[in-house]
Amino acid sequence: MADRKTSVGQATLRKHSVAEEPVTSVLPGGDVPINESGHEWSADEETLAALGYKSEFKREFTLWSTFCVSFAVLGLLPSFASTLYYGMGYAGTAGMTWGWLIAMIGIQSVAASMAELCSAMPTSGGLYYASAVLAPPGWGPFAAWITGWSNWLSQVTGAPSVNYGTAAMILASASIQNPEYVPTSYQTFLLTVCLMIIHSCMASLPTRWIARVNSAGSTFNIIALIIVIILIPAATDRVSRGLPRFSPSGEVWGTIYAGTDYPQGISILMSFVSVIWTMSGYDSPFHLSEECSNANIASPRAIFLTSSVGGTFGWFLQLVVAYTVVDIDQALTSSLGQPFAAYLIQCMPQSIALAILSITIIAGFFMGQGCMIAASRVTFAYARDDCFPFSHIWKRVNNLTQTPVNAVWFNSAIGCCLLLLIFGGELAIGAIFSIGGCAAFVAFTTPIFIRVFFVGNRFRPGPWNLGKFSLPIGVVASGFVALMVPILCFPSSTGADLNVSTMNWTCLVYGGPMLAILVWWFVSAHKWFKGPKVNIAHLMRDQDPSVIEGKDPSSDGDREPQTFIADEKAAFS
Incomplete structure (x- = not known):
């Protein structure tokens, strides 16, 4: 040079x-x-x-530790347990087997295109920064505004939703051991808030400590996945219940469960909500790129590896459950209120079921920690560009830990407020899950769409790139999300069966805040928000x-x- x-x-x-x-x-x-x-x-x-930008963090993340944070955020085992109702409940075992493979084509395309953007622009602003830079003249601030807020809505609901799922599994385990125990909303709320506080403290530590904790957590997640994938088929006692050890392949791959009022093809697409929500955390390396050494190569590699490794392990997990499930209806309607726990009880001894549930709970704990870290980096990056009220507070880097501690606790406070929905019942608290997949993939794909259809071959890629396949893969990614966003808003019931208790609240939970954000833009924000600074x-x-x-x-x-x-x-x- x-x-x-x-x-x-x-x-x-x-x-x-x-x-x-x-x-x-x-x-x-x-x-x-x-x-x-x-x-x-x-x-x-x-x-x-x-x-x-000037470098403000210590670059103590490597490819492996960045991958570990991302894989912890992905949280395959707890994510699968939390979304089993959708993957199995909408289309049965067919949606879990070949349905997952079809969905992964689109998801891997999104991940590859995102990794290419990360290599060219390795900054913690991530997708928000990319949208602003790539947008046509005059549209950069608006593109950044939409991408940033959609991504932040996904990030800020990540930790509370994961921790709520973890708390529900902990209390479900107690119910299995003592059938007379029925958890109250108050107990669930307190346990979830306790997990939020623990994760906030952990996310406020120096970068090198966070990297070590997440390396251990991700290692546990990988080992736990392998153990569960082996243990379920090895420990199943279906034979003692008068059933074959595994369900016939023709039944597993060919039978579509009538879990919705729509045609079978639509039901399969609706079951993709499981894989989309499960695979919505691989953007974390983008937001951690300012803390990663050799960022324009290591960070995109971590994105691509997280999606591909997660998709492969996730499919294996889907397979073992699809081949061993006994009664889908019973698993979905069990009094335990946790389909994964109900599934385990119906196909294996109680002691093994509790062991697997315990492993899933520990994996969920590490997943919640990873979500808290990723969300704090997103909040810091956006506050640095004055997106939030009182941004001067949230963008401060702690002098002792050299991490955005204020951003961590800002997100934690919002998350604890969202958890008050627990007292509104399962329908209300379920709303924080609805945001995840829809908000995340809208944010993921906005800069990809701009890059494909407005920039084209004029884009200058980084050292990690897709070469001549860049535009075709970007088209597939954009088309997949354009198809899935409306599908994610479909209710499972139609006609006379559609009521307040069966409707899909995604439109309201995600669309409401985004509508308010759009109004804010046209009324005020367009006057002062100029995009990444x-x-x-x-x-x-x-x-x-x-x-x-x-x-x-x-x-x-x-x-x-x-x-x-x-x-x-x-x-x-």
Whole structure:
């Protein structure tokens, strides 16, 4: 990389050209000014500076530890247990077997396209930043606004929904051991809030401690998955109940359970809510890229690995359950209120069922921790660009831990408020799950859609890219989400059977806040929100270097350091 020194008065500046760096620079010509203060900038710092930000975190995440956080957020085992009602209840075992494979084609396309964007723009703003940079002229702030808020709604509901599911499994275990015990809403609320507080404390630790905890948690998740996938078929006692050890393949793959009032094809598509919600956490490496070394390669690899490894293990888990389930109706309507727990009781001894449920609970604990970390990084990135009220508080980095502690507790407080829905019954608390899949994939696909249909071949990819398959895969990803967003809003009942207790609340729970956010944009936000901001003072080529010190050479007064909003043209080579 060529260096060029320029002396102006007493100031000596060095410009490092990033023309050959695999980044989408916001500066004309790709130049990054670096003060010669004795600090040697790493490649990661130069890449981030080219995107318009200064490095504020210690880069103590590696490919493995980043993958671990992402895989912990994915939480295959607890996610599967929490969404079994949809995967099995809408289309039966057919939706769990070949239905999962079909869904993974679209999901893996989304993950691959997202990883390509991450390689070009490795910043914690993630999808929100990419939407702003890639949008057509004049549309960047609006694209960032929609993407950012949709992603944040998904992130901020992640930890409370996961922790609620974990608390429900803990209390269901108690009910299995003591059938006379019936958990109350108050007990469920307190247990869930307790988990939220524990995870908030853990997410406030220094980065290296978080990385170690999540490495251990993700390792446990992988081991637990393998144990459960082996243990279920090995321990099933269907034979003692007068059934074959496994259900016939023709029945497992060919029978579609009539779980909705729609045609079978629509029922299969509706069952995709299980895999979509389960696989909605692989964007975490994008948001952790500013804490990862070799970010423009390690972070996209972590995204792609999380989706592919998670999809493969998830399908194996679906298979073992599909081949061993005894009675789908009984599992869905059991008094335990937990379909996965009811399934375990009907096909294996109680002691083994409790052991598997215990493993799932521990995995759920680590998943909730990962969700809390990812959400805090998203909140920090958006607060850094003044998206929230009191953003100056939420964007502070703690001097002791070098992590966004304020953002962690901001999300935790909102999550605990959402958990008050527990007192409104299962229908009310279920609303926080509805946001997950829909909000996440809308945010995932918005920059992908813009990149495919508005930027095309003018996009400059990073070192991890899809080459000539980039546009076709992006088209598949966009089409998949465009199809699934309306499907996710379908109620399972129609006609006279459709009422308040059977309707799908996704439209209201997700659409209501997003409608308010749109109104906010047109009424007020469009006047002051200009998209991602840069917080490092840039020296433009041939410009007076006194600007970098915050001084206007034509004035005796002080002025704010000049900053530059990400220009959509900067994404083009």
